[in-house]
Amino acid sequence: MKKGYNESWVQNLFIQSTARSWSKNNLLTDGQIDQVEATYPESFYRPGIFVKIGLFLFTIFGGSFFAGFLSLFFFESAGNKTFAILCLISAVCYYFVLEFLIKERKLFHSGIDNALLYMANLAVITFLLVLFEGLEFWQYCLFVLLVNGITSLRYADLFTVFITITSVFVLFASFLIKFPIGKSLLPFAIMILSAAVYLLNKKIESLYYQECQKLIKIVVLITFYLGGNYYIVRQGNALLADLATNNAPEIPFAIVFYIFTAAIPLFYCLKGLKSKDRIFLVVGLLAVAFSCFTFRYYFDMLAIEIILCIAGSVLILFSLLIIHYLKTPRFGISDDVSEKRKLANLEALLIANQFGQAPEADSVKFGGGNFGGGGAGNDY
Amino acid sequence: MNTKSILESLILKEIIPRQQAEKILEFETQKPFSIHWELRSILYLGISLLTSGLGILVYENIDTIGHQAIITVISALIATCFYYVYKTRQPFQWSEINQTTKYGDYSLLFGCTLFLILEGYLQFQYNFFGTRYGIAIFIPTLLFFLLAYRFDHRGVLSMAITGLASWLGITISPMSILTKNDFSSPGLIATGTILGLALCLIGWLSETRNLKKHFAFTYLILGGNLAAVTGLTGVFNQEFKIVYLLIVAMLCLFLVYYARNSQSLIFLLMGVIYGYFLISYSLFAYLPDTILAAFSIYYFMLSSVGVLFFLLNVKKILGLKK
Numbered sequence: 001m002k003k004g005y006n007e008s009w010v011q012n013l014f015i016q017s018t019a020r021s022w023s024k025n026n027l028l029t030d031g032q033i034d035q036v037e038a039t040y041p042e043s044f045y046r047p048g049i050f051v052k053i054g055l056f057l058f059t060i061f062g063g064s065f066f067a068g069f070l071s072l073f074f075f076e077s078a079g080n081k082t083f084a085i086l087c088l089i090s091a092v093c094y095y096f097v098l099e100f101l102i103k104e105r106k107l108f109h110s111g112i113d114n115a116l117l118y119m120a121n122l123a124v125i126t127f128l129l130v131l132f133e134g135l136e137f138w139q140y141c142l143f144v145l146l147v148n149g150i151t152s153l154r155y156a157d158l159f160t161v162f163i164t165i166t167s168v169f170v171l172f173a174s175f176l177i178k179f180p181i182g183k184s185l186l187p188f189a190i191m192i193l194s195a196a197v198y199l200l201n202k203k204i205e206s207l208y209y210q211e212c213q214k215l216i217k218i219v220v221l222i223t224f225y226l227g228g229n230y231y232i233v234r235q236g237n238a239l240l241a242d243l244a245t246n247n248a249p250e251i252p253f254a255i256v257f258y259i260f261t262a263a264i265p266l267f268y269c270l271k272g273l274k275s276k277d278r279i280f281l282v283v284g285l286l287a288v289a290f291s292c293f294t295f296r297y298y299f300d301m302l303a304i305e306i307i308l309c310i311a312g313s314v315l316i317l318f319s320l321l322i323i324h325y326l327k328t329p330r331f332g333i334s335d336d337v338s339e340k341r342k343l344a345n346l347e348a349l350l351i352a353n354q355f356g357q358a359p360e361a362d363s364v365k366f367g368g369g370n371f372g373g374g375g376a377g378n379d380y
Numbered sequence: 381m382n383t384k385s386i387l388e389s390l391i392l393k394e395i396i397p398r399q400q401a402e403k404i405l406e407f408e409t410q411k412p413f414s415i416h417w418e419l420r421s422i423l424y425l426g427i428s429l430l431t432s433g434l435g436i437l438v439y440e441n442i443d444t445i446g447h448q449a450i451i452t453v454i455s456a457l458i459a460t461c462f463y464y465v466y467k468t469r470q471p472f473q474w475s476e477i478n479q480t481t482k483y484g485d486y487s488l489l490f491g492c493t494l495f496l497i498l499e500g501y502l503q504f505q506y507n508f509f510g511t512r513y514g515i516a517i518f519i520p521t522l523l524f525f526l527l528a529y530r531f532d533h534r535g536v537l538s539m540a541i542t543g544l545a546s547w548l549g550i551t552i553s554p555m556s557i558l559t560k561n562d563f564s565s566p567g568l569i570a571t572g573t574i575l576g577l578a579l580c581l582i583g584w585l586s587e588t589r590n591l592k593k594h595f596a597f598t599y600l601i602l603g604g605n606l607a608a609v610t611g612l613t614g615v616f617n618q619e620f621k622i623v624y625l626l627i628v629a630m631l632c633l634f635l636v637y638y639a640r641n642s643q644s645l646i647f648l649l650m651g652v653i654y655g656y657f658l659i660s661y662s663l664f665a666y667l668p669d670t671i672l673a674a675f676s677i678y679y680f681m682l683s684s685v686g687v688l689f690f691l692l693n694v695k696k697i698l699g700l701k702k
Contacts, residue, residue: 015386015389018383018386019386019390022404022407025407027400027403027404027407028396028400028404032395032396035395036390036395039393039395045692047645047691047694048645049645050645050646050648050649051645051648051649051691051694053649054648054649054652054653054687054691055688055691055692057653058656058684058687058688058691059684059688061680061684062680062681062684062685062688065680065681065684066681069677069678069681072677105692112688112692273413273415276413278413281415281418282418285418285422303440304436305433305434305436305437305440306433306437307433308429308430308432308433308436309429309430309433309434309437310433311426311429311430311433312425312426312427312428312429312430312431312432312433313426313430314426315422315423315425315426315429315430316423316426316427316430317426318422318426319419319420319422319423319426320423320483322415322419323419323423326415326419329412332412332413333412333413333414333415334412334413334414334415334416335414335415335416335419336412336414336416
């Protein structure tokens with residue numbers, strides 16, 4: 001598949017950013033950095049995140065009104081067929097503008113191209129949905145997979161890749177649940193598929209798809225964990241069998257899933273620390289949190305507020321101890337501030353949202369707002 | 381393409397000598413894996429869970445645990461936090477304090493949240509402030525402002541601003557500004573606009589007078605959003621449409637101007653989006669119907685292309701550096 005963006009520029013961009021990280025650590029001189037930039041040029045248009053958001057929003061806005069404008073010409077002969085044709089025409093226009101702008105304005109995931117790609121894909125999928133009515137669910141899934149998969153290969157866009165990988169899993173699961181044996185083996189099958197995708201993904205080495213591969217890795221790590229998670233399996237099992245979901249019946253091989261629920265997060269964390277892989281570590285930490293939720297859901301021994309207090313104290317103590325322990329780096333792990341706090345400003349806003357609920361004047365139950373908010377606190 | 385192949389190609393192009401490449405390779409393989417932010421996030425989560433738990437515990441067991449016991453425990457925790465903050469304090473300065481102590485920030489935040497819980501409890505149990513709720517909100521607000529400036533903490537500053545707004549009856553936090561406010565009362569809209577503008581002014585002054593320059597962002601984002609949202613609501617359904625219209629227009633220009641001065645593009649985005657809302661609304665509200673009929677088909681298409689063109693060339697138009 002021919003790539004949508006200039007491949008050698010993508011490569012040069014990577015070399016430049018690597019070189020810059022070295023110069024930050026005083027491994028390259030300023031003169032050398034200038035030389036690197038001259039030898040490996042790239043002239044992508046890559047605005048800051050906020051301009052990107054603005055470009056994205058206004059492209060979606062303008063694009064939708066463009067489709068509305070087109071529909072004026074078809075107003076008289078309204079019907080399914082005309083709607084399909086309308087979708088196809090807008091999709092062609094979007095793809096054309098997308099290609100044109102990438103060539104002319106040298107866009108590189110800069111908001112406009114993302115928006116045009118999503119609108120074009122959506123239009124093509126709608127076209128297929130309207131054209132082929134009354135198909136089965138997995139066939140529609142296949143459409144979504146094909147459209148997003150092909151465009152992902154060309155444009156390496158994170159969102160289309162996400163849709164692609166999700167539809168692979170949905171397609172796979174919707175096949176399996178047609179057979180009774182598939183239904184009962186679904187969790188294992190999901191885990192095997194995740195592992196297979198992970199290994200396949202690891203084999204491909206391509207700078208062009210680097211970010212996409214990271215995303216795929218995150219997704220399959222999560223699906224692998226959820227496939228083995230006791231809560232998900234038990235609830236999913238009840239859902240598939242059309243039983244009351246509130247108190248799902250016990251599942252076969254429960255002990256296996258308990259072991260998975262406990263072991264996979266720990267494995268992720270250890271693997272992350274050992275091979276210095278941040279994706280494994282962070283997914284592992286989140287998985288630990290979800291596992292705690294799972295066990296608490298089925299072994300309801302203590303009141304929620306006591307658990308919150310204990311969990312909070314344990315987390316505070318745990319992090320303080322580790323921070324203290326890592327004052328000098330050990331086992332290749334450190335507690336250095338490797339990057340400056342870029343997000344200090346946003347952090348402050350988050351605090352305003354979480355902790356800053358000042359007492360409300362007119363309510364009787366007057367006090368720490370919603371008990372100081374507490375991100376996860378409300379979900380329990 | 382990995383470190384090795386990049387280094388090889390740099391050597392081939394004679395940008396770096398082989399010796400230096402070996403040094404870089406050694407650095408890359410030896411550099412430690414920093415889990416700084418993961419640990420800090422766990423710490424935040426811990427504080428958040430513990431304060432939530434304590435908050436619930438206090439309310440649920442108001443009759444069974446001795447009141448004195450609750451108050452003593454929470455007060456002791458607050459005292460410990462503030463003592464730690466006080467002990468590890470840095471001398472006051474008007475610029476950003478770069479090297480804060482390890483836990484000072486977290487300790488201060490924890491102490492402030494506990495203070496809110498304690499105050500709420502005192503009011504609930506002992507009716508400490510009677511019906512003068514205003515004072516009950518004003519005290520922590522004032523305290524938080526002082527603490528934020530003294531110990532240089534953006535989070536506590538945003539808590540103080542939130543407190544100030546709720547003292548005036550407005551919810552200001554970004555996620556709930558639209559859902560939790562009752563914008564049907566004219567008084568609230570006026571208050572919100574004035575407060576928002578005042579916060580913007582303070583932010584602007586801190587930036588230009590170099591008084592805690594890094595606080596400007598928090599002031600401006602909270603104040604700017606509040607003023608724009610309340611102002612636009614005023615434009616939509618108030619008597620003094622024209623006043624609000626002018627205010628929001630000025631605000632949008634100010635945000636774009638500020639974005640240009642401070643190179644902070646989030647304010648550009650805010651200015652553009654609120655400005656676009658305002659202009660589109662005014663056109664449709666004030667233009668005669670005959671013109672509108674012919675014009676509205678093209679308006680949104682052409683105007684969004686116009687905005688896209690502006691954003692694409694924003695560097696040239698505003699003379700931004702990055």
